[in-house]
Amino acid sequence: MTAFRTLDSAEVKGKRVLIRVDLNVPMNDRVVTDDTRIRAILPTVNEVTKKGGKAILLAHFGRPKGERVPDMSLAPVVPVLQTLLGKPVAFANDCIGNDAASAIARMSDGDVLLLENTRFHKGEEKNDPIFVSALAELGDIYVDDAFSAAHRAHASTEGIARQLPAFAGRSMQSELEALEKALTAPRRPVIAVVGGAKVSSKIELLNNLVTKVDALVIGGGMANTFLNAQGYNVGKSLCEHELADTARRILATAADSGCAIILPVDAVVAWRFEARAPSQAYAVDSIPADAMILDIGPHSIERVKSAIDDAATLVWNGPLGAFEMEPFDRGTLAAAQHAAARTRDGHLLSVAGGGDTVAALNAAGAADDFSYISTAGGAFLEWLEGKQLPGVEVLRRG
Known part of the structure; x- marks a missing residue:
């Protein structure tokens, strides 16, 4: 009940x-x-x-x-x-x-x-x-x-x-039941995929997830902040250098909680931030100083797909690269299509939410195969952050 x-x-x-x-x-x-x-x-x-x-x-x-x-x-x-x-x-x-x-x-x-x-x-x-x-x-x-x-x-x-x-x-009931299955009482192992531009906008989310999930994939611009915190040179990539200590604390909490952190091992870089700009894949320890990371690389894509294969439950918030621009959408689309196929075949319960996430899943043609997609935006994010939602708490059975 x-x-x-x-x-x-x-x-x-x-x-x-x-x-x-x-x-x-x-x-x-x-x-x-x-x-x-x-x-x-x-x-x-x-x-x-x-x-x-x-x-x-x-x-x-x-x-x-x-x-x-x-x-x-x-x-x-x-x-x-x-x-x-x-x-x-x-x-x-x-x-x-x-x-x-x-x-x-x-x-x-x-x-x-x-x-x-x-x-x-x-x-x-x-x-x-x-x-x-x-x-x-x-x-x-x-x-x-x-x-x-x-x-x-x-x-x-x-x-x-x-x-x-x-x-x-x-509609409210469907959302609550999906989120409870994803985080409150999930089938394990649970994997979370979190992407987006900045760590600063998702500190609470990351801190909560590393105590709840078995593996956490970090992608998008925020992955650069974590790579930088580990001593990698990320060139001219979007990176919150001032949050290196925050990133290291999140990594330490994950280690204490037994949560595996999956960061890119290679990346697709370009020298101009625009669609179809000349690009090339490099290992994360070889990023050119004058280039910017715009997507995860082919080896990283395979790592993410393998991690999804190992999971019974997936929670997804945020793209893995600059998915609005070709060819920097490949990592997000490949991971989304793989998760959709695993869900379709009955191996995975998949829950996703957030504006960019929904747009990316639609672009990948994967949305219809996910178990549940939330369009709730801020409420979805606050739930993932572990916060109590006032409009939900008043509906709890006494």
Whole structure:
């Protein structure tokens, strides 16, 4: 049984069900350009309406900072939501007060209503008790289906869950179950692949992972900082030289925890940071002083693939090189495709997250074969860092 209250134990028939969703979607000229996050909430909304509940959607868009900003209205989401749900969606010009209450009063069981941007009110991000109560007055039950906002203790993500019976929606449930399988109670051995530009942005992540996983692959620009800390010359590569001591401490913690650190043994270098720039592979002890490392080399790719072969569970965050530019995407694509094949063949549970990671897996054609891909961004990263997420903790079974 999951550690969190889910829709399985919620009686929604005839009830006003406030559902916190993530509709912070990409738009161009007030037209939705990517409906991925909208599609993610469909199972929860459909389940609530089919069981006779009134689905009242709470969401934020952008950062209006407590002001009513017309360009940050959620109204443009309505037509997309109606098309995907295959039914009418009403819209209220506010998320509290008379506008919201009147719109809810007009609802029949099974209807869907979207309330205006919660962040138009300063009380949202402040988790103000008065604003929380104004939201709670509109519903009988609260369902959180926005894991991506669960790391914020806001009124619509945490405060309201303390005033109404609170449950995890299906998208939230899927995310929590995937993350629990990956780190909380994983099948071992567990390998983590962590890449990206800077160690400084992932110190907490690395410190937590080396105590949780059996092997850690470090790639991307951050690998250069670790190579430099070990005495290698990384030429003109992106490198946080001032974090050499931090890198050495992380390596020492890993050794104490029995976590194998897998760093590049060779690298693809170039003399210009641009797509299809002339490049060559060198061993990490032979990097030219006037060159920059832009990808892991062929021997390193094989090491990463072998490490994935040895694992039962994989957690991935960040690319292994400058994957946006050919040919410096080869390391990331090869590792991603290998992990996807192992997952497809039933040998690996694979969980990935982070904007660049999702983009890289999509580019590799590997995304569909991973066990779970999180689009939650900051919340996913904070979970990997071992932090408690306020919007998750309030959903735990008592």
